[in-house]
Amino acid sequence: MALPEDMLHFVWKYRLYCTQGLHTDSGKSVVVLETGIHNHDAGPDFVAARIRIDGTEWVGNVEIHVNSSDWNKHGHQYDRAYNNVVLHVVYEHDGVITRQDGTVPETLELKSLIPVHVLSRYEELMRGLHWIPCERLIRTVPTLNRSQWLSRLLIERFEHRVTAIFDLLTRQRGNWEETCYIWLARSFGFKVNAQAFEQLARSLPQVVLGKYKGRAMAIEALFFGQAGMLENVVFNDTYPRELQREYRYLRKLHGLSPMDVSAWKYMRTRPGNFPTLRIAQFAALCLRSTRLFSAIIDTEAVNALKNWFEDLPIASYWYEHYRFDGVARPHSVQLGKRSIDMLLINTIAGILFAYGKYIGNETYIYRAITLLENLKAEDNAIIRRFSALGVQAGQAAESQALLQMKTYYCDKRKCLDCGMGLQLIKKQ
Structure with a gap:
């Protein structure tokens, strides 16, 4: 050929x-x-x-x-x-x-x-008959080579995130607190409402939130009001009416403009992921601290980082509601362990890595990597499929690397740029 x-x-x-x-x-x-x-x-x-x-x-x-x-x-x-x-x-x-x-x-x-084996191996990888090109062969890659390649992929995945974080930092004129606040808000959207959450955070600067430290009703009113969820609605329940009244005053005081409520998506979303509950959780996090970046930078232990997202001071109303005026059975309103891990993996680690690179301090870069090494691997369809092929991810550092490989190498059939592909084509 x-x-x-x-x-x-x-x-x-x-x-x-x-x-x-x-x-x-x-x-x-x-x-x-x-x-x-x-x-x-x-x-x-x-x-x-x-x-x-x-x-x-x-x-x-x-x-x-x-x-x-x-x-x-x-x-x-x-x-x-x-x-x-x-x-x-x-x-x-x-x-x-x-x-x-x-x-x-x-x-x-x-x-x-x-050699014939080089040509035949390349031809097999390029046939496109499998979920990933090397599906039949990947388990034969030596463990050491696989580990080295996954380590490189992890750094590459961080670098991709750094680009987005630096872009956001530029738009925020070098303000790390505001950048972290917006980046974290996106994560509370969990893909479906990520853009809406970013829009919400952009419309409500931390400097405004900082004026209402310890005032839960004011913080919650600002978030739900800016989300457009208190506009042109007549509520039956006392809690949303109080939010509405508080927001009308704060909106006029600070010259705020709410976003269009249609930006929020509920379809194909479990009640526990409804944007109303996620906003209540994020508001509670900001009530706990309006300087999230400083809190993250100053907290080194993994368990201590997790604690920031646990036992949030969420309004009691949400224990029996998923939406305003809609009574539901009593349920947990706290972030689950899996959700907290995802926030640490996709947001906190990225902020640490980006900050370390920005100021030229490898301490924060190592902290980001160590954080992922101390968290369990994600449990999703891609990671389960890799596991079935004999490539198990025991920690988040490995699962993140595998996700990077699947998206940027396997799906694009870039076997010649892949460490796995190199080993398989060279192997006799």
């Missing part, structure tokens, strides 16, 4: 070809001393390579193509950037080409040099 160019890059980079007795198309001996640095920008594919050709050592660039004629198809014969190509590596040599200066680069053909 003819290989795509990115696979040839992979073969060259990891020397997955017979390296003994190499000769160019002109019959000159070739010894690859250094494959060079993989260049993902414009220009030759590998730079600063060291190649010995007929006893003479060359330091320069390597260009890789499926066919030699691709050199001309890509216009390299007119580009001075390719004059320093010391070796043209191709799958199949189908014609002589020239550099811009008129000289002919030496060409190495790989077609007969790549």
